[in-house]
Amino acid sequence: MEAAGQWALAFPAVDRLKFVALLRGSQWMLLPERPPQLLSEGDVCLIGHTAYAVASDPDMTPIDGLAFYASPGCDVARIGGDDTIGIGGTVTFAGANADFLLDMLPEFMIVPRSSPGSGAIATILALMGSEIERDRMGGEIVSARLADVLLLEAIRAYAGLVGQTEMGGLGALSDARLGRALHAIHEDIAHPWTVAQLASVAGMSRAAFSAEFTRRTGKPPLTYLRAWRLTVARAALMRGNTTVARTASEVGYTSQSAFGHAFRRAFGHPPKSGARS
Structure with missing residues (x-):
């Protein structure tokens, strides 16, 4: 986006992880129920599945930003000049996993240029800006790979800025105690885990583990386990190389009927959708 003067653009929520970075100038980031955040040159923000707007003035009423694309x-919006130049993109997760993975991240992460660990981000932004200006053969491929690295570095920098406790479920994976329990779940999804067993793996009391796990991931331990099982199952069924019965067993359901009921409650349709009979 290239813009000057007074402007404000609104964008809808999507099941993708979005990034916005400023190469020049400044702009306001506007999200529901959050105070406006000023983004300056060299800053990067990551946005989960929430609507948002970008603006030259936080008091302006945004118009539909998608209309410019x-x-x-068309991948460039031009509004009155180039006092502000921003780039943006998204990471698209497999459809079966988008909600679960986005829920593992904070809804909004901003990494200022001045924050520790932002040196790599500055280098990547400079390279991306150079690719955009040169418009040479293969530029889209190079920019896409740089965007992948930018996202990873931004998440790393944000984690270093706020600490693991503010990183949602992703931060819990890095926690010495909760991480052991999460890795145990992910490595043996079919095991009939109990809260007491997971607490023992984490080296915590049952009550303390349950409270901390829920606070950090947003879900009680067995609710998380059930959601992860169904997420893995849906991905397997969408690939189409398995059966419902086999999938149910592989994710820890001893009854195909119970699996079918849980799947329907979670996703609104029976598990046979997209699977081989």
Whole structure:
């Protein structure tokens, strides 16, 4: 996006992890139920599945931002000049996993240029800006790979800035105690885990483990386990190389009927959708 003067663009929520970075100038990031956040040159923010707006003035009423990208192949919005230049992109997760993975991350992460660990981000932004300006053969491929690295570095920098406790479920994976329990779940999803067993793996009392796990991931331990089982099952069924009965067993359900009921409650349709009979 290249913009100058007064402007404000709104964008809807999508099941993707979005990033916005400023190469020049400044702009306001506006999210529901959050105070406006000023993004300056060199800053990066990551946005989960929530609607948002970008603006030159936080008091302006945004218009539909997607309209500026409506033409086929259009990937640049130009509004009155280039005092502010921003780039943005998304990481698309497999459809079966988007909600679960996005829920593992904070809804909004901003990494200022001045924050520790932002040196790599500055280098990547400079390279991306150079690719955009040169418009040379293969530039889209290079920019896409740089965007992948930018996202990873931004998440790393944000974690270093706020600490693991503010990183949601992703931060819990890095926690010495909760991480052991999460790794145990992920490595043996079919095991009939109990809260007491997971607490023992974590080296915590049952009550303390349950409270801390829920606070950090947003779900009680067995609710997390059930959601992860169904997420893995849906991904397997969508690949189409398995059966419902086999999938149910592989994710820890001893009854295909119980699996079917849980799947329907979670996703609104029976598990046979997209699977081989």
